[in-house]
Amino acid sequence: MFLLTSLLSDVECCVPTGKTVMLVLQGSRWLLQGHDVQVVSTDYISRAASRMIAGQLGMALSADPTPPPTPGSVILHLYDFTNREADVQQAVTDLLARVKDGQLHVLLDEALFGGSDVSGQRLTTLVARLAESVPGLHLWAAGVLHTDIPPSLRPEPLTVPLRCAPSVLREVQKAVDRYGGVHNYSDSGVPAPGDGLRVIRLSHHGNAHTGRWPAECRQCGKEIAAELRRLGVGSGGNSLPNSPAPLSYCDVFIITRSSELQDDIEDDAGRVTSRASGVVRGLRDEGLPVCVLGEQDLRHNWARCERDLHDVAVAATDRVTVTDWCWVQGLERRVVVMLPGRHKEDDEGGNDEAIDVDDRLYAVSRCSTQLIMVDVPTVTTATSTAT
Ligand SMILES: [Zn+2]
Structure with a gap:
């Protein structure tokens, strides 16, 4: 009892x-x-x-x-x-x-x-x-x-939002509206201090972009890095109104849905046997310190991932975290970059509508202040152009 x-x-x-x-x-x-x-x-x-x-x-x-x-x-x-x-x-x-x-x-x-x-x-x-x-x-x-x-x-059931800005909630709300199994938000009864910041939209599209999804794309990494710099991330400053504390690298999550996301994979002798995902390389090209939490990293180096999960949980190390959404449930960051993608099992019957709902409920909702979404061109075939 x-x-x-x-x-x-x-x-x-x-x-x-x-x-x-x-x-x-x-x-x-x-x-x-x-x-x-x-x-x-x-x-x-x-x-x-x-x-x-x-x-x-x-x-x-x-x-x-x-x-x-x-x-x-x-x-x-x-x-x-x-x-x-x-x-x-x-x-x-x-x-x-x-x-x-x-x-x-x-x-x-x-x-x-x-x-x-x-x-x-x-x-x-x-x-x-x-x-x-x-x-x-x-x-x-x-x-x-x-x-x-x-x-x-x-x-x-809790339905009163405690942390996200209204502009972020509206992106989550699009999933709520389409998914019948979700309770709707309740009015907190307390007016928000402001609407929040306009959602920034980037595009995984154009000649320099490679791969089917942004996580595979070095150019996306570079463009995300430029946007983060523009916001003042890592410069000791901050361009976010109503958010006076400087923006550090550890204030940023880059969240995707990918079974392939990884950092460099090394063998026992320390030789790189498989290169980091394109977006990770693009971010590093621009000088951003990056922590990667991907399924491949967990498979190859669980001990390092346990340490990194701890670092991410308590923001112990000033790094941008690039991660699959499932590793950061329950956490939030002031800046979240949302990269559409697919898990392996999605290819075996994944439904684009359901995946978009997941992305909004599990990934977009990690954001408290500034949301950046990377749009992906619609394709009509399942063929990949990854390089
Ligand atoms: Zn791209």
């Missing part, structure tokens, strides 16, 4: 609103009440968000001018439910060892329960085991598919 189990429902039934922020606020409340907070990441999709939550909770505690005499601690747990079945039992063991006075306080972000995904099924098992074993389980989860909610959790 739960004392309290709440769930902040998700993009499948809810628009992107700032659910991770709510987890941080709830975690802060528990800490100040003296409870230890267990931040649990069960696979790579929740890594960055979980690391960010743990980092922000730690900072919130140290910044409190009047901390309680015995505040709680933040414990970050990292598992790989996708590849290691034994991690489920390990997580149960680790978390039950943290029960104090019959209570356990757990935060789960990007918690994709159940479904056909093995990681989601194992996550459902974890929550069921905790519910059976801990009478005083306080568990908040966000980023949950509405179709597979464990029965012990109570859905609380």
Whole structure:
């Protein structure tokens, strides 16, 4: 029996609103009440968000001018439910060892329960085991598919946007309007300070551009770099109105949808065996420091990607992050560049309309201030012109 189990429902039934922020606020409340907070990441999709939550909770505690005499601690747990079945039992063991006075306080972000995904099924098992074993389980989860909610959790859809400018919300709204499974935004009742900035549009089109998608294109990388320079990124300045802090490289996400995105792949001797994606090379041509989080990088160098995910989550290193959208769920940046693309599985029946909805709900929604969208010419055949 739960004392309290709440769930902040998700993009499948809810628009992107700032659910991770709510987890941080709830975690802060528990800490100040003296409870230890267990931040649990069960696979790579929740890594960055979980690391960010743990980092922000730690900072919130140290910044409190009047901390309680015995505040709680933040414990970050990292598992790989996708590849290691034994991690489920390990997580149960680790978390039950943290029960104090019959209570356990757990935060789960990007918690994709159940479904056909093995990681989601194992996550459902974890929550069921905790519910059976801990009478005083306080568990908040966000980023949950509405179709597979464990029965012990109570859905609380959030529809009030907490962070995006109206101009960005309108781009997300285009997905909401087309996708019947998403709750619409509610009026926050508080007028926005302004409409936000005009969306900047670039185009992956013209003689110098190569490849079917912008992630493959060196010229796109150069043109994105020029646009970021124009905004003042990395110069110690900032051309964004109503946003006085200088724009750093780490304020920028370049988000795509690609199974092929990668940095240079090296062998054990340090020789490059496969060059970085075109957009990455174009950005570096223009002198921008870049961090790449792609599926190929994860496959070839998981340890480096774990470090980079941590760096990105807490903005520890001043670099522009180029990433597939699935690695940065729960995070946001002041500047987001959206590059259309395709995953491998999309070629086996991917629907352009559904992909555009995903791009807006998962990638565009990472932006708080300045959105840059790269348009791609429509093609009528599936042939690729990649070079
Ligand atoms: Zn291009």
